[in-house]
Amino acid sequence: MTGFIGQALIYIVPFLLLLTFIVTIHELGHFLVARAFGVKVDRFSIGFGRALLSRTDRKGIEWRLGWIPLGGYVKFSGDLDASSVPDQAGLDELKSRVVAEHGPAAVKEYFHFKPVWQRALIVAAGPLSNFALALVLLTLLFSVIGERIEAPRVARVAEGSPAAAAGFQPRDLITAINGRPVTEGVEVTRTILLSANDPLTFTVQRGGQVVSLVATPVRQLEEDEVAGRTKVARVGLYLGAMQQSDFSYRRLNPFEAVGKGADAMVSVVTTTFTYLGRIFVGKESGDLLNGPLGIAKAAGGVTKQAVAYEAPPSVLILNLVLTYLQFAAIVSIGMGIVNLLPIPVLDGGHLMFYGYEAVARRPVPARVQEVGYRVGLALLAGLMLFATWNDLQKLSLFKFLGGLA
Template sequence: MTDVLIIILSTVFVLSVVVTIHELGHYWAARACGVAIDCFSLGFGPPLVSWRDKHGVEWRIASIPLGGYVRFLGDENAASVPDQDNLEAMRASIVAREGQGAESRYFHFKPVWQRAIIAVAGPVSNFVLAILIMAVFLVMIGTPRSTPVVTSVERGSAAEAAGFRPGDTILKADSRKIESFQTLQNYIGLRANLAVDFTVKRDGREVHLRATPRLIETTDRFSGRTKVSRLGIGNAGMTHLKRSTVLGAVPDATVEVWGMIKTIGFYLGRLVTGQLPADQISGLIGIGHTAGAVTKASAEGAPNVATMALRVFVSSMLLIASLSVSIGFMNLLPIPVLDGGHLLMYAYEAVAKRPLRADFQAAGFRAGLALILGFMLFAAWNDLNRYDVFKFIGGLFT
């Protein structure tokens, strides 16, 4: 029961922070563009608490804390679909009701470039949040680094087949310069079943090797049963923490976040093209399991409550940074109902000098919603299999 409570609380905390920052990005961009805002909701469903500020915005904390939205004045729903097919009729209705010029406060009558800024502000806010968290982490704690020297080679591994030897110093993987063993791990982790050309230093000379990392099924406390890319080399070298200066923290953190974005894009591309199995896709259940496992692992062995709280906070913030980048990236995909879908429609409007037909927009949003819901169900199915939930349920009846 305690484990379940930890998972629920950790998941709600992590998602609430990420979603709130995302929606605040939309909110502040809309305010800057002069858009009237009707409601800002953290969560879905009936409100538990609500109040209105001096600008007339209703702020809500809703009963289902798994998301959130900003609703602009005049929207029928949180997806910002026009209320009426005919925008001119909508304009006339607003003017008749509120007076000439009142339509300028409504989102749908803002210039297309302002609507695009408002749409992209959510994902950008997620990236900024991740950069700020990483910047503080790089200054206060630093990232672990060890020299990329091979100290062991697993028998029967891809590394052994390629000719790696203990004592090899890895200089490059393909064209990527390898500065630390952690850099190598990150690079290899995305390239299961892909041939990688290595340049290693051996006995004072450069040697070129080619190895194909293998996809190995493994189990750990954070990801459950999963498949990872493994080369089969070990590194027992001294690990040190590399810290950034105060002035260099934000640039260094930006590089880290950009690397995370490229990693997600590369990984998603391999999934879509069938180069990686689709059973690796994880969803809300996986996020919850990881959040709970991170919280428990951080709290273990703490000498006192203050240390435990600090460890849990730091690990949770790093998880928030990672999740924030993922959500920011996914929201930029050109799928209707996501921010990227809105941007795609605004791009059409900018080129065609007119909005996409309302029935096309509605059809696109329905298709996008079906795609997202299907993806969520598929991810949930994967998570239930990954954590052996079906086996557990089956065992109750045998």
């Protein structure tokens, strides 16, 4: 029993807190922009299910704390269906009901009768809030920690690896990949991870000479406390500082921290879309995609790593907080990206419908919405099943059950 409680504290509780926090910020984005445009809101809930706490304010908005901590939601007055994009017949029915119950003046307070550009901004505010949250967290991190740059110096070359075959040697300094300059080890690692089976040309400084080496990353199975069992692209290079000039550190003022945070966020977004693009063209297996189980395992791994050092409790707590801020920023970016996908059940699908409405001057027909909604559900379910399959593979569950992994 004690062991289960410990595992729950390490894996389940951090995951639920993280998910609820990020989803609440997402829904708060919808809520704040909607209220700025005068939209009537029935409820803002943190968590789902029966209310543990509930209060209705003077504007008639119910503020609720649900007993299931799996995110939250905002409910606009007059929502008719799950897609929140009724067709013309649905709009006419809703308008008649609102006029009958509250009078003609009340119509302008309902989300569905706002101009299409306002509805689009309200919908886009959710994912944009996730990006804004990530930027705030990354800026805070860079303000507290500063910037540490480690040069891409080769410390060791794995025997029998593509790097060894290409002729890499310890103390080589990588200065460019495929002609693109690199100054940090993380840039080299990121490029290799996204280049499985694609030959890469490395420009290397060796002593006083410039050497060109070609190596092709290959996928290999790795076990990681945070990511679990994954196949990732490697060339067999171990990077690390070998002399004082290989690393530098500087404190960042608030403006520099914002810029560095924005750069980091853009890097995560571009890396994610590059990886997704490689999946669609068959160059990646999607092994790095995570579902709820994978995020929960990663949350637990982050917790364990943050408290693994021998240090005073105050230092461990600070390290845990900073580590979780970084993890929350990355998950928040992921949530923003997923919600912008053009799938009807997501914010991106709503924006797609509003784009049609802006051009055609009428909502998407009900039949088309229904088909789109079903296809969207199927796509989303497929994506979640695929990600969950990856999670189970990484957790070695199938190996435990009979060696299927």
